[in-house]
Amino acid sequence: MEKFADIFQFTHFRKYLAEYQSARVQVEPAFSRTEICARLGLPKTRSYFADVLRGKKVSPRMIQKFIELLELDRKEARYFEAMVQLDQAKSDAIRKDAMENLLKINPHPQMLLHSDSYEYYAQWYHSALFAILDVMNVGDDLSPIAKRIFPKVTLGKLSESVQLLSRLGLVRKNDEGFWKPTQDSISSGPYNNQELVREYQLQCFELSKQALLSHNKNPQVMSTLVFSLSKSAYKKLEAELQNFKSKAREIIAGDSEKADGVYHMNIHLFSNLDAEDK
Template sequence: MQPDSLPVVFGYLDYRTYLRDWFDAKKGRNPRFSHRAFSRRTGQRSPSFLADVIKGRRNLTEDAIPKVCVALGLEKEEASFFDALVQLDQAGSTREKNNAWARLAASQHFREARRLEGEGFRYLSHWYIPAIRELAALPAFRAEPDWIAGVLCPAISVSEASAALECLKELGMLVQAEDGVWEPREVRVTTPHEVAKLAVQNYHEGMLGLALGAIDRFPADERHFRAITAHVPQSLIPTLKSELNSMCDRLLELVDGTPEAGDEVVQVHLHFFPLSATAGVTTAAKSRKEMSK
C-alpha cells in the first residue's frame, strides 16, 4: 500500500484491522479527519463508534454494515467482501463462519492475494484431502480422481477427488517425480491466523463424524474403540493432555519405524472432553437446598 493510498479490503481477514488501517491512512491524508467525522458519516451518535468497533468493544449490527461500507467508499464487490469479513468475525456458529469463509474464498481478488493460505484452510476443512495425502504414500497409489474416489471410505465424488488433488499439488504436498510417479512431500500447512481455529475445528468435526459412522461401516476386527468415563480434579487435566500427546508421538514412531510398506490409510483420534460443569456438584447441591426451603 502506498503512503497516500487507502488499504484494499481484499487483503484482509479481520475487518477490525482493516478499519484501523483505513482510518490511519485516511488520517494521514487528511489530519483533520476524526472518529467523530466517521460517526457522522454513518449516522452514529457516539463519537467513539469507530474506536469501539476497532478495539472490539462493540460489534457492527446488520443495519450499520451498509452505512459503514458507504462511509468507507466501498464498491459493490468490496462491500460484499467487507460484509463477509464481519460475519466471519461475529458469527455465532461454525456453520455461519464457514459460510462467511466460503464467500471470502469465492472472491477472485482474495484468491489472487492469499492463494496458498486459502488452500491450507481447504486442506484442513475436508477430511479426504489429508487422507489422500497419506494415500499417496502407498505403493498402489494412482493420482487419478476415479481411482481415489472409489478407494476412500466413505467414497467421495470424482469432482471432490479432482479438487483435492489440485489442492495437494498447489500446497506442494504432492509432487511428480522424474519417472512420472506422484509422491507425497512433507510440507507445513499454513492457514490465515484469523481462521486457523476454524480450520482445525473443521478438521476434528469431520474426522469425529467419520468415527461415528465407522461403528456401523466396519466390522470390529477392522476398527478399535476404547473409552473411559471418569471423575478427575482439574489439576490433572494438563497431565492427561500430555499423556495423550505422548501417545500420539509413540504411534507415529511405530508407523514411521515399520519396515513394511503401507497398504491402507487409517485415522487415529485421541480426545477427552467434559461431561459436567466444573462446579456441577456444588450447583446441584445448591439447587436442592433452595428447593427445600
C-alpha cells in the same frame, strides 16, 4: 485520506476493527469506542462497538454504517462485507463463497494464502488421498480407492484430487506407474491462513462424527472427558497435549515398517465457560 489499517491484511473483520480503532485513536484521541457508537448513530449506547469486537452479530444496516465510518472505497467496502459474511456465515457453502470472494477482491491474495493451498485444504479428502497413496498401489484407475475410502468419495472427485496433488508436487508416478507421495508429511507453509485451517478442521470434525455413527469394523478410539481445572493446571495440560502431538509425529516419522492403514486423529480441548467480563 490516511489509512489507519490495511484492510487487505485481514480476514477477520473484528480484528480489523480493533486494529483500525487502536491506530486511529493515536492520531485522533477523540476516536474512542464510545465516540464510535455515536458516529454509528447509536448515541444511547456506549458498548455496541466493544460488543461487536466480542462477537456480536452485525446487521446489514450496521455494515453500511461501518463502511461510512471507516471511509472505505468501493473495493474495500466489498472486502469488508465479505469478511463479515465469512464471520457470520450459517453454512459451509456461504462460508466457502465468502472466502473465495476475499481471494478475488484482495489485490495481493498471496498475502492470505496460496490459491492451490486453498484448494488443497478446501476438501478433507485431498489430505486423506495423499496418505492413502502411500498405502495402496494405484495408477490412473482410482476405483480401488473409491471402493475403500471412508467416507465415500466419487471417482471423479478422486481423479481431480490426484491432479491437484500432482500440480502441487505432492505426488508423482513411480517407475511402476503408481501414484506415490513425494514427501512424508505436509505443512500448511508460509501462506497459512487461520480461516482456511478452521474450515479444514470443521470438515475433520464432521468426519469424526461420521466415524462415531458408523457401524463398520474399522479401528477407532473415541473418548470424551469433561472436567474442572485451574488455569495453571490447564496450561500444564495444554503443554502435555503439545508434547503428545510431537511424540505422535516422532512415532509416525520413525515407523520403519510398510504402512498398511490410514488413520485420522483430532484433538479437541475447549472451554464450556465463557471468560468473565472484567
